Amino acid sequence: MATTSIQVNETPLVLYLLRRADDALILGHRLSEWIGLGPILEEEMALGNIGLDLIGQARSLYAYAAEAEAAGNDEDKFAYLRDAPQYRNLLLAEQPNGDFGQTMVRQLFYSAFADLYWRAMTESHDATLAAIAAKSEKESAYHLRHSSEWVIRLGDGTEESHARVQEAVDLLWPYTGEMFECDATERTLVDGRTIIDPATLRDAWDHTINAVLSRATLTRPKNPWMQGGGRAGRHSEHLGHLLSTMQHVQRTYPGAAW
Amino acid sequence: MSDVKTPNTPLWEVFIRSRNGLAHKHVGSLHAADATMALQAARDLYTRRGEGLSIWIVPSHAITASDPADKGMMFEPTVSKVYRHPTFYDVPDEVGHM
Numbered sequence: 001m002a003t004t005s006i007q008v009n010e011t012p013l014v015l016y017l018l019r020r021a022d023d024a025l026i027l028g029h030r031l032s033e034w035i036g037l038g039p040i041l042e043e044e045m046a047l048g049n050i051g052l053d054l055i056g057q058a059r060s061l062y063a064y065a066a067e068a069e070a071a072g073n074d075e076d077k078f079a080y081l082r083d084a085p086q087y088r089n090l091l092l093a094e095q096p097n098g099d100f101g102q103t104m105v106r107q108l109f110y111s112a113f114a115d116l117y118w119r120a121m122t123e124s125h126d127a128t129l130a131a132i133a134a135k136s137e138k139e140s141a142y143h144l145r146h147s148s149e150w151v152i153r154l155g156d157g158t159e160e161s162h163a164r165v166q167e168a169v170d171l172l173w174p175y176t177g178e179m180f181e182c183d184a185t186e187r188t189l190v191d192g193r194t195i196i197d198p199a200t201l202r203d204a205w206d207h208t209i210n211a212v213l214s215r216a217t218l219t220r221p222k223n224p225w226m227q228g229g230g231r232a233g234r235h236s237e238h239l240g241h242l243l244s245t246m247q248h249v250q251r252t253y254p255g256a257a258w
Numbered sequence: 259m260s261d262v263k264t265p266n267t268p269l270w271e272v273f274i275r276s277r278n279g280l281a282h283k284h285v286g287s288l289h290a291a292d293a294t295m296a297l298q299a300a301r302d303l304y305t306r307r308g309e310g311l312s313i314w315i316v317p318s319h320a321i322t323a324s325d326p327a328d329k330g331m332m333f334e335p336t337v338s339k340v341y342r343h344p345t346f347y348d349v350p351d352e353v354g355h356m
Binding site for chain 1 (some may be wrong): 267288289290291292294295298299301302303306
C-alpha cells in the first residue's frame with residue numbers, strides 16, 4: 001500500500017459513530033457492486049438508490065465523527081485510509097452479494113433493524129444524531145419495504161427461488177445477532193441517552209422478520225449460535241477484498257481529487 | 259415460435275403528480291412483476307430528483323389507444339373548426355375582462 005492508514009482516537013462517541021457509519025458504507029458499497037449486473041434495469045436502479053441512501057447516511061455519521069474526534073480526519077480519510085481491522089461494521093454488511101436473493105435477504109435483515117433503530121434514535125438527546133436518525137429512518141423504512149416484498153416473492157415463488165432464498169436465510173442468519181450487541185463502551189452512551197440500547201429492538205425485529213418469512217413460506221433457522229467480532233475489527237475474509245477495491249484509487253494516488 | 263423467453267415482468271405505465279392541485283402526468287413505463295413492485299420501481303426510476311408527490315401505475319394492456327392510421331378521421335375534422343377556440347370571437351370592449 002502506497003499510503004499509510006490513519007490512526008483514530010476512538011472515544012466512545014467516535015467509536016460508536018464509526019460503527020454505524022461503517023455499517024452503512026460497507027453495505028452501500030456492496031450494493032454498488034450490482035451496477036451493471038442487476039437482474040432488470042428497474043431493480044438495478046432500486047439497488048443503486050438504496051446504496052446511495054446508505055452512503056449518504058455514512059457521510060453524515062463520518063462527518064460527525066470527524067467533528068467529535070477533532071484530529072484532522074474527515075469522511076474520506078475514514079473511508080479510504082483505514083484497514084480492515086480498523087473497520088467497525090457488522091459482519092452482516094460485508095457478506096458477499098451472492099445471488100439476487102441473498103442480497104435481498106441481507107438487506108431485509110439489516111433494514112428491518114435499521115428501520116427500528118433510526119426511528120428509536122430520533123429520541124436521542126444528541127441533536128446531531130437525532131437529525132441523522134430522522135433522515136435515515138425514512139430511507140430505511142423504504143429499504144425494508146422493498147427487500148421484504150422481494151423476499152416474499154422469491155420465497156413464495158418457484159421451487160428454485162424458494163430453495164435459493166431459504167439457503168440465503170440460513171447462510172446469513174448467524175450474522176444477525178451482532179446487530180443487537182451493546183458493549184461497555186456503548187453502554188456509557190446509552191446511560192447518557194445519546195444512543196439507545198439495540199437489544200431493546202430485538203422483539204420488534206423478530207416480529208417483522210417472522211411475518212416476512214411466514215408470508216414467504218420460509219423457515220426461520222433454529223440455530224441460536226451467533227457470529228460476532230465486527231464491532232471490534234475482527235472481520236471475515238470478505239472485507240479485505242472489498243476494501244482493496246474501494247480504496248484502490250486513494251491508496252495508489254494519495255490525495256487524488258476530482 | 260421463437261425460443262426467447264416471455265418476460266414474466268409485464269409493462270406498466272407510470273403517472274406522476276408533481277404538486278397538489280395538478281393532474282397526474284404520464285412520465286414513462288417500466289417492467290415489474292406485479293402492481294406492488296411496479297409502484298416501487300416507479301418510485302425508484304421516476305422520482306429520484308423530487309419529481310413527485312403521488313404515483314399512479316397502470317398495466318399498459320389496460321390502456322386503449324387510438325390507432326395512428328385513424329388520424330385523419332379522428333383529428334383532422336377539428337382543424338377547420340376555428341370557431342371552437344374562444345379567440346375566434348371578438349369581444350365587445352363594453353364587456354371588459356371576462
